[in-house]
Structure formats: C-alpha cells, structure tokens
Amino acid sequence: MSARTSVTVAFALNGGFYASWATRIPELSEQVGAGPGVLGLALLGTAAGMALGANPAGRLCARFGARSAVLVSAVLLFVLVPMVGLAPSVAVLAVLLLLFGFLIATLDVGMNIGAMHVVRRLDRPLMPVFHAWFSFGGLAGSLGAGAASGAGLPVVWHLLLVSVIGAVLLGVLGREVPDDRPAGHAHAAGGVAPMRRPVLWVLGLVVVCSGLAEGASTDWSAMFLVHERGVSTASAAVAFAVFSVAMAVSRLTGERLERRFGPYRLLIGASSVAALGLVVMVLVPLAWVGYLGFGLAGAGLAFCFPVALSLAGSSGSGSGEREIGFVSGIAYTGYMAGPPAMGGIASASDYSVSFGVVALIVAVIPAAAKGAAVLRARAKVASPVG
Template sequence: MPAEEVAGEFADKPGGPDGRDGKAAGSAGEVHDKRRWGRARVAIALVFCVHGSVTGSFATRIPWIQDHTGVSAGQLGLALAFPALGASVAMPLAGAISHRFGARTALRVLLALWTLALTLPSLAPDLVLLCAALFLYGASSGLSDVVMNAIGVEVENRLAKSIMSGLHGMWSAGALIGSAAGTLAAHVGSDARLHHALAAAVLTAAGLAACQTVPEVRGTRNEEPPPRFALPPKSAVLIGAVGFCAVFAEGASLDWSAVYLRDVLDTSAGLAAASTTAFALTMAVARLVGDRVVDRFGAVRAVRVGGALATAGGAMVVAAPHPAVAMGGFGFIGLGVAVVVPLAFAAAGRAGPNPSQAIAGVATITYTSGLIAPSAIGAVANATSLVVSFGLVTLLACGLMVGAGVLRTGDRRAAPVTTGEPAPAADPTT
C-alpha cells in the first residue's frame, strides 16, 4: 500500500510476513483496530461539538450585531440569508479539496477557518460588509460541514454501527453550549467583538486538538479525482429530498413555534420562547439516543416511525385548542425529524462511487431547505394563516414516511481486521 494512501496511526498494519502467530496477531489487531476507530469516534464527535458551538455563539449575539450595524429588521433578515447562500455555493468544492489534501488536513484547515470566521459578523460596520462577512462565514461552515460528515460516515462504516445521529446530537449540544456562553456574555453587556474573538480562539484550539486523531485517508493513485465543482449527483437527489422535508419541518418549528404560540394561541412571550428552547432540547436528546434506535430497527423503519411522529405532531399543532397541545406537537415534530438528516448523510456516503460528492449534494439540498423554510412559512402565513403554514409542514412530514426507503443503501463497510492483509483504501474524503 502506498504510504500516502493512509497516514498516521490509522494506517492499516499487516501481520507478520511469515504468517506465524497469525491468530494471535489477528486478535490483537482486531482489538487495536476497534480502539483506534473508537478514538476516532470521540475525536469526530468533538469536532461536531466545536462546529455547533460556533453557531450557538453567533446566534445569541445577533441583536448586538443588528444594533452595531444599524440595520432594520428587514435588512437583518436579508443578511441572515447569506450564510446559507455561502454554504450552498462552497459545499460542491469540498470533494476536490478533501481529495487533494486528505480528509484530516482538509478538516483541520476548514474547521479553523470556520471557528475564526465567527469574528467576522461582529466586525462589520454596515449592511454590505455584514452580508459579505456572513457569506464567508457560511462558506467556511459548509465546507467543514461536508468534510466532517464524510469522516463521520467513514468512522461509522469502520465501526459497523450507527453513530451519525449521535454526532449530530453532539453538534446540537455544542450549539447549546455556545448559546449558553453567548447568553451569559450578552447578560453582562460584553462587546460581541471581544466575546467572539475569545470564543474563536478557544474553539480554534479545541478544533485543532480534536483533528489530531481523526482518520487521514487518501484515495489510491489511479483513482480519478472528483471535479473541482460538482453539482449534486443523481444518487443524492432522492436522499436529499427526504432531508429537505426534515429540515423544512425543523426550520419552520425553530423559527416559528414561538410566533405560533403567541399569535395563534395568545400565550405570553415567556411561554412562547420556552417552546423554542424545548424544541431544541428535544432535538438534541433525540439525536444523542438515536443511534441505538437505528441499530435496533434500521434506518428505514426509524425514519418511517419518525415521519409518523412528525406528522402527528404537525396535526396536533394545526388543531391545537390549547398551548400545551401545540407544545406537545412541536415536541413530536422534533422527535420525528431528529435522526433524518444524520441518516441522510450516512446513506449518501454509501450511495455511490463518490461519497464526498454525494454528501455535498445532500448538504446543499438540506441547506437550501433551511434557507427557504422560514420565508416560505412567512409567505404562506401572509397569504392565508400560520395554521395553514403548519399544514404544509405536516404534509412534508408525511413525505418522510413515503421516501424513507431511499435510505436503504446497503450495509456499512467494516474494515477487515482479523487477517494480516491491509484494508482497502477508503474514499478520499471519508
């Protein structure tokens, strides 16, 4: 095996050349292999946590950024579309970057760019520069997102058990940590420029440390490199459509649940805000425990049951006579969609010959869903009502039950560890 194909401690180590003590060496090799991929799981989980912490740190200081730039609510809404635009434009480049430099090196650089990009929005003095800063912020987020999910899929394949839901749960946990720190900083009146500079320094150091033990895998010498800019492949479109439905329901619930309780059910501002926090917590907890469900029942069944829960939750929201019923409905939506996006990334990683390209395609589709969901809900509400808007969410939740079968993309690839033969080289970005 060429040295550049697999680097670091994740290089596959064959047994003795003469075959002596083959059984003992194989057994020891299997234990060692499980341990190193177990360490890789911890490392990539920390990467997901760091990535989520940046998002949480930014979100809590949006009011400060609005005041600092002097933009109106409408202008702020325009600016907040630019992270998703930047991510959607940049993500198709991720496969070529990872193929060129290797997964670990690409992740180390891109994750550092993402954590450092946290400082940009608070430095912007006006709307134009804020939009530019948020575009770069989103681009670095999208690139690192694709690479870390591709590595997560490879670790899942090597461990031969579901971990993607838990990884996304760690992202949610990171977002909660970042938002908690940001809330504290806002409470004491800290300047967001100072807050974000300190947060970026801490998160950059944490991210670089975590990247030291993620797998560094390159492709074979005769492997054709992916195009520099690749549109979503056909294998990603149907998988992405399932992810689209889930992200639309998630985005609509996160952004509009508080408004729904306040305007439709006439609740207090405090109770309305609590519904959003409860929804986010539900999502995080469901993702952290979701891997056990997926391993027990399989991806397709988990998504179908999740789709049924989300559909029931949407119906509860639409028909709710009391705030408690609506809050329960939003909770069911969160439970129902929690594992869908992690499973969509995992399915994309096993759907074709270019996993990184497929993952980038699914990520692009889901980011697009997250971009249009809040405005689509608002547009439907303006034309009709918020109740009708969440009727649309309920309809899309039904799509999870219908489309769950596309997540059946074959078994995970477990690395051979019981023989003295080297494992085959993995995809360049996984």
C-alpha cells in the same frame, strides 16, 4: 476512540460557532443600524454561503481529505468569526456572513465525512449520535452568548473568546480526525457524478423536507404559540428549547434505534412521528399540545438529516465525499427556503395554515425513504458496489 472523540468535538464546535453569533443578532442589528427587513436579507448570506459551499466542499474532501477540510475551514473560522463582531455596516456584515456560511458548510461536510470514516471503522451506526453533539454544541454556544450578553461583554470580545476556545480544542484533537482512503480511491472519485444518481436525489428530497421543517420550527415556533394559542412571548420562547432538547436527546438514541429497525424504517417511523406532532399541534387549540407537537417534531426530525447523509455516504464505491457534499447542498436549500416560505404563507393566511403545510411536507419523507430503499436495492442488484 480518539478519532471518534475528535469528530465529536468537531460537531460540537460547529454547533457552538453557529449559535454564538446567531444569539447576538439583536446587538449586531444595532451595531450596523439595520431594521428587521434589511437585516433579514443580510442573514440570508449565511444560508446562501452554506448552499453554495457544500458541493465544492465535497470535491475538496475527495481531493485533499476530510481532515484537511476540517482543519483549514476551522482555522479560517477562528479568524472570521471575531470579524463579524466588528462589522461596520449591513453590506460588510452580509459579505462576512456569506463567507461564514461557506466555511461552515466546508466544516460541516468535512466532519460528516470524518464521521462516516468512524462509522466504517467501528461498524456502528453513530451518525445520529454525532449530530446530537452538534445540538449540544449549539446549546452551549447559546448559553455562553446569553451569559456574555448579560455581563455586557462586547460582541467582538465574546466571539474572539469563542475562537480561542475552539482553537485550543482543535489543536488538541484536530489531527485525529480520520481521513481513511480506500484502495482505488482516485478512480472511485471519478465515477458516476452525484447528479446522475437517482438515489441521491431521493435522499436529497428527504433532507430538503426535513431542513425546511426544522428551519420553520426553529424560527416560527414562538410566533405560532403567541398568535395562535395566546401564550406570552416569554412562555412561547420555551417552544424552541423543547424542540432543540427533544432533537438532541433523540439523536443520542440513534445508534440503538438504527440497529433495531434499520436506516430506512427509522427514517419512515421518525418522520411519521414528526408529521403527527405537527398535525396534532395545528388541529388541537391547546397551548400544551403546541409544546408537545414541537417536541414530537424535534424528536422525529432528529434522525432525517444524519441518517440520510449516512446512506448517501455509503451509496457509492468511494469514501462518500461527493455524495455527502451533494446531499448536504440540497439540505441547506431547505434551511434557507423554510423560514421565508413560512412567513409568506402566514402573511397570506395564519400560522396554523403555514404549519399545516409544513406537516404535509414532512409527510413526504416516509414515501421518499421507501423510494430510496427501492433504488438502493436495485443498484445493489445491478452492481456489487451499489
């Protein structure tokens, strides 16, 4: 249980770190004197750092273990996060966010590998539940940031406080992050490269479609409701909360649903629900249907990333470090590409068309999940280790 608790705390810390600085972007924008366009380019540093860091993180975990990756990346984040609040210029902010994204990716891959160890130890499909705590950590971080901003606490002091809280939690529980190593691990780590594994590319298609839809829904849900459904900006902001809460709560049910339906049927069913929600939201010109659509999208997309990662981690003969790093890197490209792609489509047409495109992208996931199931079955027939 201590290992499970430690991994849960790592997920919550990751979500909290990300949300704590992200929700204070308006103040950081004023601090560095950046307009929306220039600031947007600087913020791409985080996504780029995550995309660049995932594969190296998997290799680091394979060599040194998940516990080392989690502890080292978290300690470096404790130092780096307050520095974001001191950035004097856009250029410095962009560099800091690039490093931040790289470290977040290392922490993310490490904690997912630690979660896989817990899943194996307990023989329970807990990956969606762990990811629920990332969502709850993000909610806590955003609420804390709102309170800090409302109290007039400078960004640097707020982020320093976040780092101190994280350091205390990690100091208590970080050593319990599991770092299981099966016999023959070194040989397994040197096996077939992830890039030569078709099933990992198909699972990558699942997570890149999911990540694109999640990033688009997070960044553009309010704009859709304001421009296409005529609601106020204050009311439109609720859409993100609906999406996030639906995702977090759905993930808490992940173990029960995966036991009942299996991972592939869960992926197919959940992504179908998400696609349906987006289609209905676009086609029915009622504001309340928009909120319902984002809720269904959040509930369905909730399972795509954690279940696909779990399948990737269990697809090889080793501990899954390189597989999880490889698929995570593909997922981060979706998060990075989704919002700007949505903006471009909306500029050329409108937000209804752009979310219609997102719905079509999500509709690819069921077919990809079926393909992954077929490839996994063939691999098991060809090799006893899958």
